[in-house]
Amino acid sequence: MTLEAIKYKAGQLQILDQLLLPGESKYILVAGVKDGWSAIHKMQVRGAPAIAIVGCLSLVVEIYDKQYDTKVALEKELGEHLQYLVTSRPTAVNLKLAADEVKDLATSLLNNETVNVDGMKQEVIKSIEQMLEKDISDNRAIGDNGANALLKGIDRPLKLLTHCNTGSLATAGYGTALGVIRSVNERNLLDHVYCTETRPYNQGARLTAYELVHDKLPATLVTDSMVAALLNSRKIDAIIVGADRVAANGDTANKIGTYQMAVVAKHHGVPFYVAAPFTSIDVAIADGSYIKIEERPEQELTHIAGQRIAAPGIGCWNPAFDVTPAELITGIITERGVLKPSELAEKVRQK
Numbered sequence: 001m002t003l004e005a006i007k008y009k010a011g012q013l014q015i016l017d018q019l020l021l022p023g024e025s026k027y028i029l030v031a032g033v034k035d036g037w038s039a040i041h042k043m044q045v046r047g048a049p050a051i052a053i054v055g056c057l058s059l060v061v062e063i064y065d066k067q068y069d070t071k072v073a074l075e076k077e078l079g080e081h082l083q084y085l086v087t088s089r090p091t092a093v094n095l096k097l098a099a100d101e102v103k104d105l106a107t108s109l110l111n112n113e114t115v116n117v118d119g120m121k122q123e124v125i126k127s128i129e130q131m132l133e134k135d136i137s138d139n140r141a142i143g144d145n146g147a148n149a150l151l152k153g154i155d156r157p158l159k160l161l162t163h164c165n166t167g168s169l170a171t172a173g174y175g176t177a178l179g180v181i182r183s184v185n186e187r188n189l190l191d192h193v194y195c196t197e198t199r200p201y202n203q204g205a206r207l208t209a210y211e212l213v214h215d216k217l218p219a220t221l222v223t224d225s226m227v228a229a230l231l232n233s234r235k236i237d238a239i240i241v242g243a244d245r246v247a248a249n250g251d252t253a254n255k256i257g258t259y260q261m262a263v264v265a266k267h268h269g270v271p272f273y274v275a276a277p278f279t280s281i282d283v284a285i286a287d288g289s290y291i292k293i294e295e296r297p298e299q300e301l302t303h304i305a306g307q308r309i310a311a312p313g314i315g316c317w318n319p320a321f322d323v324t325p326a327e328l329i330t331g332i333i334t335e336r337g338v339l340k341p342s343e344l345a346e347k348v349r350q351k
């Protein structure tokens, strides 16, 4: 079993085809931005941070062996590729923020007369390659900050519930919400983790269960519809989920089903945490009403592994995400600490 979603070295990029998991562990080559766009759009690679890293690394693959006559030509091509890549999936903000950073770097290098075109290309490649290590270090920090928050005032093992997949298969490694669960376990204070199957793409049943079994964590798979019964019958200490886009007021877009879990958590007095790096926070939007929610093909709802499970002819609605209002969120666990939703915008501006 492998948990490395992304394999990159010196301009060569491969991704673990997550559409085949858990049955088959197969890497596919990403030979440039068209492959990158397609792999993200088809969800062969998914997860907000992983989408940003694979999108940008596909750009590195695209330009790695190319020669450019001028910095203007290089900057123009970078902008065109990045504009294309960000159309692969609309809800997670990470790829857009990463693309903006690369574009800003390219513009800065274009205007720096001490840098030639080859130097500009190498600087852009280096900045993107660094995203891999930074994501892993961010996730480790999120894990520690989250474990500290969940265990504050508690000296017994925890029962936790999570949704979708937020582990090594959604990031460059370790994970966000699943990283917190890993950090709690590293302190020998994880009693049990419950993961939802996360219909219709089944990231929980196919991917999170895969990671939990790989790590030999005490875990139980439940259906999305069991969350209320689970909180009503077993003492769950906290729910912890990931994020695809957090607005300035703390409203959070995450996998469909997250919102109703937050409502149930409120009803049962269970703390509800979002774990996300600052690369998932979009202070350019005031609240969750501005977040575009991706709608996916109905086949993802009507079929499982190519087998039809829904009556032919039935209409379908398949939003991939929903928005949890900030007032239902206990805290947002980031690499820079655990923030109340109301503290977010100021903390991000402090950069």
Ligand SMILES: CSC[C@H]1O[C@H](OP(=O)(O)O)[C@H](O)[C@@H]1O
Pocket (backbone or CB within 6 Å): 046, 047, 048, 049, 163, 164, 165, 166, 167, 170, 171, 176, 177, 203, 241, 242, 243, 244, 254, 255, 256, 320
């Ligand atoms: C670590 S962010 C993971 C985030 O992304 C997932 O969505 P998808 O599988 O459609 O890319 C889900 O919302 C997770 O919380």
